[in-house]
Amino acid sequence: MTIEGDQNVPVLWRLRDDAELGFWFLADAAAVDYGVGEHLEVVYHLYSDRHPSWLRVRARVDRSNPHLPTITGLWEGATFHEREMYDMMGIVFDGNRDLRRIFMSPDYRSFPQRKDFLLPDDASDSPAAGVNPLERPETWDLARLEGER
Amino acid sequence: MTTEPQIRDPLEIERSEEARLRTAAGLPPVARSGEFAGFESVGLPDRPPQTDREREVYTLDEGEMLVNMGPQHPATHGVMRLVIKVRGEIVVDIDPVLGYLHRGIEKLCENATYTTVMTYVDPMDYLSAMHNEHAPAIAFEKLYGIKAPRRAEYIRALVVELNRVFSHGLMMGFQALDMGGLTPILMSFINRDEVVDLLSAISGQRMLFNFFRVGGVNFDVNDEFISRLSTWRAGVLKNVEMNERILTDNEIFRGRTIGMGVLSGKEAISLGVTGPSLRASGVPFDVRKAHPYCIYPELEFDVITQPGGDVYSRYLQRVAELKQSIHLIDQIVDKMPHGPVQAQVPGIIRPRPGRAYAAVESPRGLYSVYAISDGGPNPYRFRMRDPSFISLQAIPKLMPGRLIADTMAVMASFDPVMGGVDK
Amino acid sequence: MALEVPERTGTGDDTAEPRIVIPDQADQELLREFGMDQHPQGGFHGLLEVIPTRADWILDLIRANSLWPLLSGLSCCAIEMMSTATSKNDIDRFGMFPMRASPRQADVLIVAGTLTTKMAGPLVRLWEQMPEPKWCVAMGTCTTSGGRFKRSYSVVQGVDRLMPVDVYVPGCPPRPEGLIHGMMRLQELVKQRRGEWPTFVDRGPQRIDWEGDVR
Helix, strand or coil, X not given: CEEEHHHHHHHHHHHHHCCCCCCCEEEEEEEEECXXXXXXXXXXXXXXXXXXXXXXXXXXXXXXXXXXXCCCCCCCCHHHHHHHHHHHHCCEEECCCCCCCCCCCCCCCCCCCCCCCCCCCCHXXXXXXXXXXXXXXXXXXXXXXXXXX | CCCCCCCCCHHHHHHHHHHHHHHHHCCCCCCCCCEECCCHHHCCCCCCCCCHHHHHHHEECCCXXXXXXCCCCCCCCCXXXXXXXXXXXXXXXXXXXXXXXXXXXXXXXCCCCCCCHHHHHCCCCHHHHHHHHHHHHHHHHHHHCCCCCHHHHHHHHHHXXXXXXXXXXXXXXXXXXXXXXXXXHHHHHHHHHHHHHHHHHHHCCCCCCCCEECCEECCCCCHHHHHHHHHHHHHHHHHHHHHHHHHCCCXXXXXXXXXXXXXXXXXXXXXXXXXXHHHCCCCCCCHHHHCCCCCHHHCCCCCCCCCCCCHHHHHHHHHHHHHHHHHHHHHHHHHXXXXXXXXXXXXXXXXXXXXXXXXXXXXXEEEEEEEEECCCCCEEEEEEECHHHHHHHHHHHHXXXXXXXXXXXXXXXXXXXXXXXXX | CCCCCCCCCCCCCCCCCCCCCCHHHCCHHHHHHCCCCCCCCCCCCHHHCCCCCHHHHHHHHHHHCXXXXXXXXXXXXXXXXXXXHCCCCCHHHXXXXXXXXXXXXXXXXXXXCCCEHHHHHHHHHHHHHCCCCCEEEEECHHHHHCHHHCCCCCECCCHHHCCCCCEEECCCCCCHHHHXXXXXXXXXXXXXXXXXXXXXXXXXXXXXXXXXXXX
């Protein structure tokens, strides 16, 4: 099911607490980036004993304003999910008491899983290329090595 | 005869010494209660706190101190940093800092073909690599619209249960190792070496098996392997029981683990803890029964739970599941049909655009994959939900009030593997 | 009576035995022939050259047979390192059982597992804290060159970007026998004083010069 971003808390609340729906378990909260001009999406997967399959709840988020209310009030275990989504995709969850980067360093400035973050095609294009002495034959001269040491 | 100097209160000495040091450093002589301690005490450059929770953890009251259990510590779960706020020896709060093993696997998988993804997901939860591959295999088969042949499904279940056997065996060893006992880990590694010999006979690799394929498995199992398996099976219970005899009725082990780190069922569900840790709190949620996949509907087994939610229950739960896995292996070997082990699938598969979600029961909990395909040779989005990652949120909830040494015991009971936590 | 050593012929003779060259035991002429004479060879240069005496030789032997590794297991290779340390492949036979948790007491830093940019800082700090003489073993392909995470944005492409490595043990993960082979080669290096880090010279507290961004 697909919903608008700011509706995620009431919808999930209803899904969790309703007697006959009863989706008591949040299995996964993921973020998807649909491309540079497109929207972002947060996808929740829920489980209920009464239904045979997992329920997928997709919440649209605008790229220009990637804010979404937090669901840590419903499931505390969503804290780490939301931190990861913030770290990797840049989606800000309002109300999350602990929205810091979880995988990258705190001063990292980019969002790695966005589609406009490109991996280097060749590792030697990276900024630290050439630091490896095996890639720099001009350093193999022993006399100059001694001076460096 | 000299007169003894009047013995002063040691705390007073400490405070005056602290006041002297603080004045020398330019700080006010007495730390105001509730002052934000900053990050220098844990070796980070000074910066303002970013979030409420950070401010809460790094603000020190009277008599509190920040201790850094750094990324390299002998507790063998990998590289994780725990910033522990202690008062004396009692833990007041914990802040786990993750990301020291973040390899960017999700992003790498977006640039890899569906078969190459199997090699990228292996080193996530490296102690249960078969489960890591099982979930993507199921998800990609759903995307592509095929089912693996029956013999392949049986082989998959066989290797998955073998993996579970040695993973739970290792947990027994690590639990003891984190509390200082050095013998059970040796028995666990003997057990692991035997199982891994079997698994390397099938897949060619000792730990990061590149065994699952979209549409089946890579290699077949022959009769010689089955006879090796039965030889192993005859000896494995003895090995596990040896370990159990050291631990289960051990006074020290019981005294250190019973009543420790109690997690109630409701709390566990709210925190997202799954797997043996959840079942040890009494909640009978097992993905193999709740949302059956592979051939589990045809196997007979019950969902085991334990009443108390403490460290001892989690240990007992894992031992019981280990034995259950051995019974499952017996059933699988009895029922294995003949047939092909891989469906006819092209080398680079291009499934139709769609979305698939697949969840398996890994030794640490619910391991799931959410894959989106756009019709091309690479997955558009490949997301893995790792159970250890979510289970770590229970640590700051369970630890306040306990001693530092119990931190490691409780952490070991959740059996996190940092490769999965940091992806 | 002198022992007659058959002369090796360098001509392309089909019946001649293929020559197996072990680089660390080869002389300059052989190395030049294979184009490997410009590679950095360990050892001492100039002022640091000392003539090993008998006592030094015994000390080297003792050092080689009791290399204490630092428990620096980062990832999957750590499990194989632990497997090497336990009963079936016992590294205690070589004297390496005490895996010290503190860098101040360790000799060898076995970097086992993927090194990420976030972990690079703490790892270099560990290396700096280890007292000399010290050696470094890069275990697994992730520490040799980035391994299967070659294009990743957060994996350091080889630990030799940060510290001098003595032995590279390839494999993903290397079998315990492979690691033991690597440690035995390290023992040879120790006995012959051919490590990468200039050892046996006390130069006070060290600071390694490395770039902050080591992607």
